[in-house]
Amino acid sequence: MSNPASQIEEFLRQDKGDLERYNKKMKQLFYFRLISFAGIILSVIYLPYPSLLVSTLIFTALFLFFIRKNILLEKERNFRKRLIKISEKELLALQEQYSHFNPGKEFNNPDHPFSFDLDVFGEGSLFQFLNRTTTPLGKKRLAGLLENQETDVSALKDRQNAIEELAKEVRWRQVFAGKGNLDNEADLKLLRKLSEETKLKNPGRIKWLITIIPVISTVILVLAFVQLVPWTLLMLVAVFNVAILSFSKKTIDDFYNHFGNQTSILGKYFDLLKMIEDQNFNSSSLKQLQQKLYEEETSATATIQQLKSILARFDYRANFIFILVADSLYLWDLICVRQLDNWNRDHQSKLNVWIDVIAEFDALSSLANFNFNNPEYCLPAFESPEFCFEAQNLAHPLMKKNKRIGNDFNMKGRGQFVVLTGANMAGKSTFLRTLGINMILALNGCRCSADQMTLSPAPLYTNMRTTDNLQKEESYFHAELLRLKGILDEIQNGSPAFILIDEMLKGTNSVDKLQGSVALTQRLLALNANGIISTHDLKLAELEQQYPHNITSLCFEIRIENDKLFFDYRLKQGITQTMNASFLMHQMGIIS
The missing domain is CATH 3.40.50.300 (P-loop containing nucleotide triphosphate hydrolases)
Structure with a gap:
């Protein structure tokens, strides 16, 4: 961990080089989009009908491909900009300039046993000196660590090992910070609200309906095909099913909208959770934190993917022909609602744990950064x-x-x-x-x-x-x-x-x-x-x-x-x- 400035400067050079390459590629994509759009216009003006159709489809496909490519490059370019900003701020810190970091004024408490007297919070404080957190809950957790010290020797040694391990993972911490520019306090409040407000009132009745009705519909459909029952009977079942869905419309819409929002929020944390899951930690403290993201070998990101899969199936309701058949015969929307409710009941309590793990890593990364910046200091x-x-x-x-x-x-x-x-x-x-x-x-x-x-x-x-x-x-x-x-x-x-x-x-x-x-x-x-x-x-x-x-x-x-x-x-x-x-x-x- 010697010479911290040289390592940060090397990362800065790499990121600036990547940013320059992304800028060149995006400039090229601009011209490609322009050419493909011009191809569409010229095809419409000059080509006869059979060739017009083929040419227009090709240029339109190219135009959409270049747009998608541009979106992905824009995302990567913005990420590199964040990494560059992180490195530039850290180089200033290594030159003993810290005023650009959040000082944590809101944590100042004159009645605290020591923090007010020792300038732990506020301008020019220890908190401002240490703080590299990128989430509000991470910032709160760092403040909590500084206010409430660990006095158990075994726990302290474990934390020392964890911080020393993270101190060596300089790039991992930078990438974590670059992906972590999130308002997880507001997100957590919204997640709790969504989870508490979106629950089935009669899950047993719904379970009975989505189990029996699809069987009945399938049997009648088969019997109608072999002409053992009239098609009108199938139509009556479809009308009955549509009536059930009509009575449940508000519940269905609430689940679709609320869990769509929840998936969007969790998607923002997916990269951070994945980083923690994929890292091979050695210290017992970091391993224990990492293990909190798993339940019976299923990871947090896999659980979020399950939610995304349910919502992807729910999104089939946008296809009019599919939903006409699936809802009228099999209560498709209610099946998705039931699956979302099961997911919510199984995993609601874990949402807090996942975001707390992110906050803990965010806070520990700040302490690890201090150790990295000061290799000449002793480990007590x-x-x-x-x-x-x-x-x-x-x-x-x-x-x-x-x-x-x-x-x-x-x-x-x-x-x-x-x-x-x-x-x-x-x-x-x-x-x-x-x-x-x-x-x-x-x-x-x-x-x-x-x-x-x-x-x-x-x-x-x-x-x-x-x-x-x-x-x-x-x-x-x-x-x-x-x-x-x-x-x-x-x-x-x-x-x-x-x-x-x-x-x-x-x-x-x-x-x-x-x-x-x-x-x-x-x-x-x-x-x-x-x-x-x-x-x-x-x-x-x-x-x-x-x-x-x-x-x-x-x-x-x-x-x-x-x-x-x-x-x-x-x-x-x-x-x-x-x-x-x-x-x-x-x-x-x-x-x-």
Whole structure:
């Protein structure tokens, strides 16, 4: 998976070459259509009758052939255009430009345990960084994966394998995306509506009619041929059958129209389902997803083909002579309705499963694309049951590579906290987000921005960006207390948790703040939780003396030289010795 850009550029060259060939062929077909149409006109004008008929038929057949060929080429040309667009967007991403991808603003939720604080959704977010989904349900599924992390080690390893396998299938993912420009959320709603509204009220009676009537009609037809019964008896049966069909006309029309729409919708997903069915996957997770498209060795696409075959037979009703005989003697329309109803009852529940499988592959492809684009990142190892978070050269993956600075981080054992101090803008909040974002990636089976990383899966909680709420009549301080109480309630049973707190209790005075911060830290230690607390209150860092086996003091330092600030963003042991608030206020002219 080395050199992602060169692979994408090669696909782009191939697709542009194909597009150029399709354009040339379509241009040739234009002239062929023009010549064949001219042949029709000239034949009508200049040829005598016998030759006119033959010549007109030949040129008309050629004209229709060229039209059909043009339609197929147009479809292929449009598909190549989509592939070219996919490659061009990805090359921009490899140049660290992501603004053209959907940011998932609709998933922003300030009450979520961590997504709002860590910029998981919105402009410049992790979601926008990862998102390559091409269906609305795929986009929802990706958002769900980022919000709800997997903490089972076995399941995580399976997902790692699945994502790594998909990461290698670059062209497969591109083609899947090219075929997947669909609104499957709206489609799924319509499919459910069609399936629920289109059901036979008396299937038993219909079954009896379409079983008995064709037998009776066939017997009377044979007897009439051998002149054992009059033909009028057959006519009476035909009238009776037509009367039955007249009473059932609304049901017949509803089934024909609704299932015609359903087949049209399912046809859009046929290519995607076929791609999943035909791919030879190795990872257990992908095989399990693939198996959901099968029931007793019958695939989803084969089941859709069954529906298409029933509707193709139903379409015979457009042939007046056929339907006159088939309906009046054998209730053909009702036979098709019964078959459609059986198909619907047998397969209605599977429609949701099929589209969910497509959505899952759509979401996993986004995560696989991240791994493909970043082969230098490490694949984290997982440890259980004791808590562990160890990383070498850990950095924030959303930061520009030329500005990205990595740090080592080590935390092992339950009930461990780091108190992180540092001046303003020294990198405390960014480091907390670095830990959180990489943890989200790891617990989704992705690579992490580090040289090496070992992690014990655990729920993630944050308190970094609390806001007041006038509508709920919540002050900033009260909102923060509610946030902290929510975290404590979640971990009350002593289950593992990793907690990131940035400058807690900002909405109160310094004395209250220190007392409250000390008490909360002690409570978190008592609950055997793990995490980091960043603070400007140096007194809080002194807790290390009281809890030397549970609390570690780390800091980011700055330098002030010749009235200039210098930041190295390197994590150091101990408590910060330099502050810069007064210096910054003086530089900005706020104070003298």
